[in-house]
Amino acid sequence: xxxxxxxxVDYTIRLADDSLxxxxxxxxxxxxxxxxxxxxxxxxxxLDYVGRARxxxxxxxxxxxxxxSEDDICYLRDTREYRNLLINELPKGDFAFTIVRxxxxxxxxxxFYTELLNSxxxxxxxxxxxxxxxxxxxxxxxxxxxxxLGDGTxxxxxxxxxxxxxxxxxxxxxxxxxxxxxxxAAQGVAVDRTxxxxxxxxxxxxxxxxxxxxxxxxxxxxxxxxxxxxTEHLGYLLAELQYVQRAYPGNTW
Amino acid sequence: MVSLIPTVSIEQVERDQHRANPATAAIWNLLDAVHxxxxxxxxxxxxxxxxxxxxxxxxxxxxxxPTYSGCxxxxxxxxxxxxxxxxxxxxxxxxxxxxxxxxxxDWLSPxxxxxxxxxxxxPPQESSTCRKTSSDKASLFAEEPPVPCPxxxxxxxxxxxEFGSTACKALYKCQDCHEPFDYxxxx
Numbered sequence: 117x118x119x120x121x122x123x124x125v126d127y128t129i130r131l132a133d134d135s136l137x138x139x140x141x142x143x144x145x146x147x148x149x150x151x152x153x154x155x156x157x158x159x160x161x162x163l164d165y166v167g168r169a170r171x172x173x174x175x176x177x178x179x180x181x182x183x184x185s186e187d188d189i190c191y192l193r194d195t196r197e198y199r200n201l202l203i204n205e206l207p208k209g210d211f212a213f214t215i216v217r218x219x220x221x222x223x224x225x226x227x228f229y230t231e232l233l234n235s236x237x238x239x240x241x242x243x244x245x246x247x248x249x250x251x252x253x254x255x256x257x258x259x260x261x262x263x264x265l266g267d268g269t270x271x272x273x274x275x276x277x278x279x280x281x282x283x284x285x286x287x288x289x290x291x292x293x294x295x296x297x298x299x300x301a302a303q304g305v306a307v308d309r310t311x312x313x314x315x316x317x318x319x320x321x322x323x324x325x326x327x328x329x330x331x332x333x334x335x336x337x338x339x340x341x342x343x344x345x346x347t348e349h350l351g352y353l354l355a356e357l358q359y360v361q362r363a364y365p366g367n368t369w
Numbered sequence: 370m371v372s373l374i375p376t377v378s379i380e381q382v383e384r385d386q387h388r389a390n391p392a393t394a395a396i397w398n399l400l401d402a403v404h405x406x407x408x409x410x411x412x413x414x415x416x417x418x419x420x421x422x423x424x425x426x427x428x429x430x431x432x433x434x435p436t437y438s439g440c441x442x443x444x445x446x447x448x449x450x451x452x453x454x455x456x457x458x459x460x461x462x463x464x465x466x467x468x469x470x471x472x473x474x475d476w477l478s479p480x481x482x483x484x485x486x487x488x489x490x491x492p493p494q495e496s497s498t499c500r501k502t503s504s505d506k507a508s509l510f511a512e513e514p515p516v517p518c519p520x521x522x523x524x525x526x527x528x529x530x531e532f533g534s535t536a537c538k539a540l541y542k543c544q545d546c547h548e549p550f551d552y553x554x555x556x
Binding site (some may be wrong): 139140153154156157160161162163164165166167168170193238239241242243245246247249250253256282 | 435437438439440441469470471472473487510529530531532533534535536540555556
């Protein structure tokens with residue numbers, strides 16, 4: 117079973133999958149950060165993402181009310197059942213790649229959760245309320261790093277620019293709307309993603325200008341996450357994330 | 370024009386009202402012994418995480434609001450509340466998590482702020498209710514006001530990292546007394 121026939125549950129699982137996959141990627145920096153403070157910062161941001169995913173999975177499980185727990189949704193679905201945006205599942209890459217992705221996604225999240233605050237679904241609005249506050253800290257940090265790396269050494273500049281060029285094709289999917297989300301947006305529950313693009317572009321452009329970096333002018337879009345068509349990387353991510361539950365089904369501690 | 374500056378948040382007033390209820394007073398006092406596992410100097414009341422204690426017939430409902438989404442301490446806090454109630458002989462109770470309104474550092478009690486500073490953690494500076502929730506760039510990337518050193522009160526301090534030993538703290542150092550310190554961030 118993939119879609120649940122309950123739009124609000126499917127929507128909530130999408131947002132949870134986005135948050136979990138990126139949170140997991142950030143957790144891979146644990147003990148591998150460039151220096152201690154940055155290691156701690158990356159893991160703190162990771163915790164916020166995983167915590168947000170938990171709130172969303174718990175809400176999806178409760179609303180679905182079919183006996184699936186938040187853990188079942190997270191640990192017992194395979195790649196084709198995951199609905200996250202592709203940008204969140206890409207491997208962590210080098211530090212520049214991690215920072216550019218965070219900057220792109222943090223900026224998006226700030227705009228997205230600011231709108232979701234007005235959702236007629238009071239639980240989603242409450243989760244948005246928590247997420248915005250945390251996202252502001254995330255964004256302040258990723259923005260600072262963009263400028264430090266972009267306007268830093270030749271090496272850091274080049275790595276940052278390479279990350280922008282690679283990530284750019286995954287940006288458009290963040291603003292895609294489909295039937296599910298359009299329907300929920302019409303009811304005042306979901307956010308109209310297309311309306312966020314211009315402001316996103318404006319903030320990103322301003323910061324990349326300051327960082328002496330260039331945004332690509334092409335508009336290629338790689339998409340598929342929302343229909344379960346993922347990059348090869350998600351399977352490896354889930355293999356690690358779900359290992360214990362797959363090897364020892366139902367195990368708890 | 371006279372502008373009123375509220376020194377106590379609306380939520381704090383509500384909490385004070387809840388606490389003033391004689392029917393639950395004993396439980397509030399009992400729960401003062403439950404402390405934040407990460408910042409042991411603060412009780413759950415000081416931290417603002419303990420939102421409400423209600424009694425309907427024999428049943429007690431304790432409401433907690435988590436600080437950060439991913440804060441692992443919330444589970445420990447709920448377990449500690451559970452243990453405190455059981456040890457005092459209560460059996461019929463429920464511990465609830467409530468997300469909205471979202472926890473903010475404005476809910477730290479004045480006593481809590483004082484305890485933090487004494488413990489060597491700089492308390493949150495500005496009231497986050499004054500901050501705009503809009504996403505305009507000015508408020509987003511605005512400079513933060515200086516954080517005074519909890520040891521020597523100097524304002525000549527430097528932020529080392531946006532994130533410290535826990536999600537709720539940032540890492541600073543004092544350029545006068547040269548002590549590093551944690552700052553309890555505004556949220």
